[in-house]
Amino acid sequence: MLDIKQIRKEPDKVKELLSRRGADFKLDKLLDIDKIRREMLIKSEAIKAEQNKVSKLIPTLKKDGKDTKELFEEMKQLSDTAKELDFKIREIDDEISAFLLDIPNMPNENIAIGKDDKDNIEVRKHLEPTKFSYEPKAHWDIGVELGILDFERAVKITGSRFSMFKGMGARLERAIINFMLYTNSSEGGYTEISPPFMVNRKSMTGTGQLPKFELDAFGVRDTDYFLIPTAEVPVTNMHADEIIPGDTLPLYYTAYTPCFRAEAGSAGRDTRGLIRNHQFDKVELVKFVKPQDSYEELEKLTNNAENILKKLKLPYRVVELCTGDIGFSSAKTYDLEVWMPSYGRYVEISSCSNFESYQARRANIRYRDEEGKVQYVHTLNGSSLAVGRTFAAILENYQQEDGSVKIPDVLVQYLNGLTIITKEGL
RNA sequence: GGAAAGGUGGCUGAGUUGGCUUAAGGCGCACGAUUGGAAAUCGUGUGUGGGCUAAUACCCCACCGAGGGUUCGAAUCCCUCCCUUUCCGCCA
Known part of the structure; x- marks a missing residue:
């Protein structure tokens, strides 16, 4: 606040x-x-x-x-x-x-002033959109035909906007998670956390999901707990009500969790495939830093997330969100958007934000500076990356004309040497 | 889920017949004295939030798990809740 x-x-x-x-x-x-x-x-x-x-x-x-x-x-x-x-x-x-x-964060003074996503600014681009010599298929068709995705049964088991990974699909998803976690911890210096997937009301308030956006969250009946909409909530609240010794900053954490979102308002958009589901997996990056370092740390965090896309050799662009499009708690946000052939455009796959002291004040996260003075830390986070959308992007960008999907080089070691997913290979 | 005990400052640990405690003592930490230097010793200080303010100076208020209540007055009495430990039950 x-x-x-x-x-x-x-x-x-x-x-x-x-x-x-x-x-x-x-x-x-x-x-x-x-x-x-x-x-x-x-x-x-x-x-x-x-x-x-x-x-x-x-x-x-x-x-x-x-x-x-x-x-x-x-x-x-x-x-x-x-x-x-x-x-x-x-x-x-x-x-x-x-x-x-109920008052959102103040946007950083220097970010573009605008009304909605049309006023966002493209900052940079990596690789050209994938070209095909044939009409590329959408990931929901590729996955279903290969037998690695099963939407119908997910709907039977639960309901619409749920999905299921099967066979090599489940293994590929797990490989993506392991690759991201390993890269973040070994190259990025992030400490891996496996947090609770349910949190209390106080934690949801600390990061800004409550009280204003309660309808977007799944509550657990007969309790005051919520299924986490992102690992940001449990991981940021790790240090709630703490005074962190200044010499331990910055703190870097990475966490894999499933994410649960009701998102009542978004019904009707992206109804097919893995793009917008009530449950999806995500690997998150969270930082606690000194205020004077937070914008440099945002660049580094964004680079860490981009690094995953680079290693996967997926075409993407970085967008700086304008004042009308940044999230409630954020002061500045970069979105990473991956090229999605079925959409014929870039689709958000990561959102990297600097919340400055906004969450720290809500969650009471402070540190002791060099002079012994207590002040609020700055918190940051970003996805690295949304796993379902990464899965979809791999299927679509690595698809072959015969319906098979090549495995990105960096994932091969996580799949015991498998280099291609074919129907026959299942 | 049941039973019992308990939650006090950075840590440890007194205080529970309500008021000479503005939370004792110890440890740790910081600074100073002592020393050639160190240890030991001695001295001083040692939290967070809020108000006032130019002030991170004084002064004032609050905080003994959280929130209410009783009282002129609550760490101490009453109520509700949370958590921890141990035992039992159930269970991956």
């Missing part, structure tokens, strides 16, 4: 930056109730100071046999007044905190 002190100090700057997202957040109302709160707080604290003073005198008064009845009556009055004030302050606190939790 945003810093209420900053909103007080430079309201115009905050308003201006937030307005670049294309919405109005009524900060004046927030500032009004904040002012009332502080006035009441000063009164309440003055009363408590008085109570403390008197309390220290009472034992002596009693010992001297003085009559304290009148004093007690006075103090009772004060105490009641303080309680009334505190009750109102608590109400305002709840109101302020609900308000702040």
Whole structure:
């Protein structure tokens, strides 16, 4: 969340930056109730100071046999007044905190101002879109024909927007995960984490999924737990309510998890194949860094994610998201988009963001700097990569005219030397 | 899921017949003294959040797992919840 002190100090700057997202957040109302709160707080604290003073005198008064009845009556009055004030302050606190939790992060000042994804900026490109001498097939056709994907049975077992990997499909998916994790830990220096796949409400709030986007998440019945929509949630919240020793920063983590998203609003788009499902696998990168390093770290993290695509020899481009398209908690985001022949365009496969102190403030993640001062860390994360979409991209970009699919070189060692998936080979 | 015990500052550990505790003592840590240097010893300091403020200076408020309550006053009494440990049950 945003810093209420900053909103007080430079309201115009905050308003201006937030307005670049294309919405109005009524900060004046927030500032009004904040002012009332502080006035009441000063009164309440003055009363408590008085109570403390008197309390220290009472034992002596009693010992001297003085009559304290009148004093007690006075103090009772004060105490009641303080309680009334505190009750109102608590109400305002709840109101302020609900308000702040619903306000998104301020976009970084330097990113492109825009309305939606049409205003995003292509930063760079790697490899040309794959060319075919025949009409390329979509991954859902390739996978089903090879018998490595089974959508019909997934729908039978669960429902629409679920998928199932079979035989070499399941093995290929596992190979992709292992390749990503291994590359991230051995080359990127990320520590591998295998976190819980369900988290509590506090964790979902810490990273920004709640309270505003509760409908997008799957809750677990009769509990207050949620299936994680991304490993970002458990891994970022690892350090919630902690003060991290400054000399241990930066911290790099990578985690493979399934991800569960209800995404009620997106029904109707990308209805076929692996692109938009309620459950998908993802390998995530998460960083905790010092504020002054966070933008350099974002570049490095994006490069780490790109590195996976490069090694897989998949054509992709890097897009800088404009102010109208960045996520709720993000200050700056690069999307990696892979070439998807069936779509005839690039499709998002990774999203790398710098959240600055926004999540750190929500989740209370701090560190002690060189001068011993406690301050909020900056958090970052990015997918490296979404596994289902990587699977789809491999099928589509590595497909052969006879319906088989070549295995990218870097994955061969994870498949015991297998170089091609054919129907006969199953 | 059942039973019991317990959650105190960076760690350890007192305090639970409510008020000389503004949380004792010890360890650790930081600085200083001592020393040729070190150890030992001695001294001083040692948290987080909030308010006020130019201030990361004073001062004030809050915090003994979390949240309520009783009281002039709560680490201490009451209620609810969470967690930990041990034992039992169930189970991969």
